[in-house]
Each structure stands twice: as structure tokens, then as C-alpha cells.
Amino acid sequence: MDELEFRRRIYADPETTDSEVVEAAKADDSKRHFWNEQKQLDKQLKQALKVDVPDDLANKLIWQQSADEFTRYKRRSRWYLAMAASVAFTVGIALTMWHHKPISIGGQALAHMQYAEMEHAHSLLPVDLNMVNAKLASFGASFNEMLDGVEVANYCHLSTVRSLHLIVDTPQGKMSVFVVPERGDVTVPSEFEDKQYRGESLKLQRANVMIVGDKDADLSEMKEAVAKRIQFSA
Amino acid sequence: MFSRNKIDNSQVLSSMKAKHQRYEALVKAFHADIYRYAYWLVKDQSVAEDIVQETFLRAWRSLDALNDEKAAKSWLITILRRENARRFERKQFDTVDIDDVSIHDETQHADGDLKDRELQRLLGGLSVEYREPLILQLIFGFSGEEIANQLGLNKNTVMTRLFRARNQLKEALEKPNEQRGRVNG
Numbered sequence: 218m219d220e221l222e223f224r225r226r227i228y229a230d231p232e233t234t235d236s237e238v239v240e241a242a243k244a245d246d247s248k249r250h251f252w253n254e255q256k257q258l259d260k261q262l263k264q265a266l267k268v269d270v271p272d273d274l275a276n277k278l279i280w281q282q283s284a285d286e287f288t289r290y291k292r293r294s295r296w297y298l299a300m301a302a303s304v305a306f307t308v309g310i311a312l313t314m315w316h317h318k319p320i321s322i323g324g325q326a327l328a329h330m331q332y333a334e335m336e337h338a339h340s341l342l343p344v345d346l347n348m349v350n351a352k353l354a355s356f357g358a359s360f361n362e363m364l365d366g367v368e369v370a371n372y373c374h375l376s377t378v379r380s381l382h383l384i385v386d387t388p389q390g391k392m393s394v395f396v397v398p399e400r401g402d403v404t405v406p407s408e409f410e411d412k413q414y415r416g417e418s419l420k421l422q423r424a425n426v427m428i429v430g431d432k433d434a435d436l437s438e439m440k441e442a443v444a445k446r447i448q449f450s451a
Numbered sequence: 452m453f454s455r456n457k458i459d460n461s462q463v464l465s466s467m468k469a470k471h472q473r474y475e476a477l478v479k480a481f482h483a484d485i486y487r488y489a490y491w492l493v494k495d496q497s498v499a500e501d502i503v504q505e506t507f508l509r510a511w512r513s514l515d516a517l518n519d520e521k522a523a524k525s526w527l528i529t530i531l532r533r534e535n536a537r538r539f540e541r542k543q544f545d546t547v548d549i550d551d552v553s554i555h556d557e558t559q560h561a562d563g564d565l566k567d568r569e570l571q572r573l574l575g576g577l578s579v580e581y582r583e584p585l586i587l588q589l590i591f592g593f594s595g596e597e598i599a600n601q602l603g604l605n606k607n608t609v610m611t612r613l614f615r616a617r618n619q620l621k622e623a624l625e626k627p628n629e630q631r632g633r634v635n636g
Contacts, residue, residue: 225610225614228613228614228615228617228618228621229595229610229611229613229614229617230588230594230595230610230613231617255617258617258620258621258624259589261566261567261570262570262574262585262589262620263589263590264567264570265566265567265568265570265571265574266487266491266571266574266586266589266590267487268487268490268491268496268571270482270483270486270487271486271496271500274482274483274486274500274503275478275479275482277504278478278482278503278504278507279474279475279478281504281507281508282474282507282508282511285508285511285512286511
């Protein structure tokens with residue numbers, strides 16, 4: 218191995234264990250000397266490279282890691298909080314929607330029917346066409362002719378829908394006529410019943426009319442009578 | 452449900468604890484060498500410290516990706532080099548090329564002996580492409596092959612650079628009367 222190649226290899230790696238290099242050094246004093254010199258220089262270089270490390274660096278590195286973890290943990294819990302808030306919000310919305318889901322008021326009408334008798338008691342004034350029309354006016358409706366046998370005319374709330382409740386005495390027993398204004402979230406079943414009463418409804422221009430009577434009563438006559446008399450202002 | 456949560460929690464805690472221990476071991480074992488490597492790469496103490504902090508922070512965040520403890524050294528070096536490159540991108544416009552200016556902080560090494568200071572000045576004067584393989588070899592004891600892998604160079608290039616680095620140092624040391632510090636190879 219020539220001098221230049223030897224130096225090349227030593228310069229590249231003074232710690233080399235390459236057998237060629239080792240052999241060449243054994244055979245040549247000046248090469249050995251050069252190698253030792255270079256090893257010596259490397260030792261000094263290693264020493265020189267050992268610049269002071271800031272005293273607290275290791276602690277800083279550990280500290281910043283905990284700080285990072287803490288902020289991430291905080292961020293994570295904020296994330297959970299946001300999640301919880303979001304869930305609560307969704308539940309809230311869902312409940313509201315559920316409340317607003319279309320109300321079927323057939324059952325309500327039946328329930329009101331059961332109170333018809335009591336209603337009767339505290340309404341001693343005779344009911345005439347003017348009075349009924351005055352009350353119907355808020356729905357934009359009126360009767361052009363009085364129904365026979367109306368005993369009570371009162372507003373009542375079927376669920377949340379304000380409607381006019383007429384109690385009518387007929388040859389087939391007491392009947393209730395509900396005039397229910399049209400509302401998007403309210404569905405009026407065309408027929409409904411319970412153990413005691415049954416009802417049918419009549420869909421009109423701007424309102425629904427429900428007729429409720431005894432279970433075995435024929436409601437068609439009353440339906441017809443109402444349909445014939447009720448009219449809506451433009 | 453509750454007992455399962457408890458178990459999960461304690462598992463999470465103990466794995467968290469293990470992770471902390473790993474991280475602290477990593478810091479203790481490598482912070483000095485990594486700092487020195489950074490210092491010799493950028494030749495500025497505070498910049499070096501910043502880079503090292505950023506490096507270890509990233510190391511912490513992706514500690515799970517480190518499977519082989521033996522690879523830790525070169526993993527950290529890789530992160531550090533990336534951090535340094537990022538710093539260059541960021542500071543492209545407000546720094547001068549570090550290799551054009553031989554800055555040396557004398558106060559840092561005032562306690563070192565004369566020979567150390569002389570060598571430090573010479574090392575600082577090497578261009579970074581020669582200096583970096585040399586410090587990887589001297590600080591971390593990397594072989595030519597390991598340096599080549601670390602720097603993405605081929606081994607012959609690395610050997611040539613190591614040779615030139617030492618050659619330049621040697622020449623500079625042998626010509627004490629000439630202006631030294633920056634040697635063009």
C-alpha cells in the first residue's frame with residue numbers, strides 16, 4: 218500500500234481495523250508514526266468537540282416534555298368538553314324536535330268529550346249564532362246558520378292547539394264539535410275512538426272539524442250539517 | 452363497565468409511565484452528544500439549544516415510533532437534521548450563510564486550554580459538508596457506512612470528505628503562521 222493510499226485510509230478513519238492498513242503500518246515505521254500522530258490528533262479533536270453542555274439542558278428537556286403533555290392533555294380535555302357540550306346540544310335539539318313532532322289530537326278530543334258534561338254546568342248563558350261566530354272569527358270562520366242544539370261554545374286547548382269546542386245536544390245524544398285551525402305540526406286523524414266515544418274529522422279549507430259522539434252514534438249527519446254551515450272569510 | 456375502565460386506566464397510566472421513563476432515559480443518554488452535534492452543526496449555542504429542545508419535543512411526541520433502542524441515536528440525529536433544515540427554511544431571509552462567517556464564541560471556551568481552542572477554531576472553519584461527517588464520526592463513533600446512511604450519501608463520498616476534513620485540519624495545524632480558520636478544499 219502506497220503512502221498516499223495509507224494516509225487516505227487513516228484520515229478517513231483513524232480507528233480503522235482494516236488488515237491491509239494494519240499490515241502496512243507494521244511494515245513501515247514512518248506509517249506507524251503517522252498513524253499514531255493521527256490517533257493523537259483525533260483524541261484532541263474529540264476533546265475539543267466536547268463543548269460545555271448547558272447545565273440544565275437535560276432538566277429543560279424533561280420539563281418541556283411535561284409541559285407539552287400538559288397542554289396536550291388540556292387540549293384533549295377541552296376536546297372532551299366540546300364533545301360533551303355537543304352531545305348536550307344535540308339532545309336538546311332532539312328533545313325540542315320531539316316536542317314539536319306532529320301532534321295527533323284525536324285522543325285529546327276524546328278526553329275533552331269526557332269533560333263535556335262538566336263544561337255544560339258552568340255555562341248557563343244561551344248560546345246563539347252571534348256568540349259562536351264571535352268565537353269562530355279568530356279562526357277566520359263563521360257559521361251562516363246556527364246549528365241546532367248547541368249548548369256550550371268555548372275555546373279549549375287540544376294539546377297546544379287552541380280550538381273551539383261546541384257541545385251539541387242531538388237526538389243521538391251529546392256530541393262535540395271541535396273547530397281546529399290548520400297547523401303544520403298538527404295531524405288530525407280522520408277517525409278515532411276509545412271505549413266510550415268515537416270521532417270523525419272533516420278537512421275544510423282552513424280548519425279541521427272533529428265531530429265526537431257516542432260510540433254507536435251516526436256522526437255523518439252532524440258532519441254534513443257543519444260542512445254546510447261553516448264558511449271562511451277570504 | 453367500571454371495572455374495565457379501571458383496568459384500562461391503569462394500563463394507560465402504566466404505559467404512560469413507561470413512556471416517561473423511556474423518554475427520560477433517552478434525554479439522559481443522548482442530550483449531551485446531541486447538543487454538541489447541534490452546536491457543531493450550527494456553531495451557535497442558543498440556536499443549538501433551541502434545535503435540541505425542538506428535537507426532543509418531536510422525539511417525545513413520536514416516541515412510540517421508536518421501536519429499536521439501538522436506533523435511538525440515529526433517530527434523534529435524523530430529527531435534529533430535519534429541525535435544522537426547517538430552521539433554515541424559516542430564517543432564509545434573516546440570516547447570513549453560516550459557512551461564510553467564522554463566528555466563534557470565545558467566552559464559551561475560555562476555560563478550555565489553548566490547544567482545544569485552536570482546534571475548535573479550525574473545526575468551526577471547516578465547511579459544513581466536511582465538518583458534519585467528521586463530528587458524526589468523532590462524537591457518535593459512527594462508521595463510514597453509518598455516516599453514509601445518516602446523511603444519505605454514498606460511502607465513498609463520506610470517506611473522501613472525512614479524509615479531506617482531516618487533511619485540511621492537518622495542513623492548517625502545520626502552517627501556524629498563515630491565516631487559518633477557513634480552508635478551501
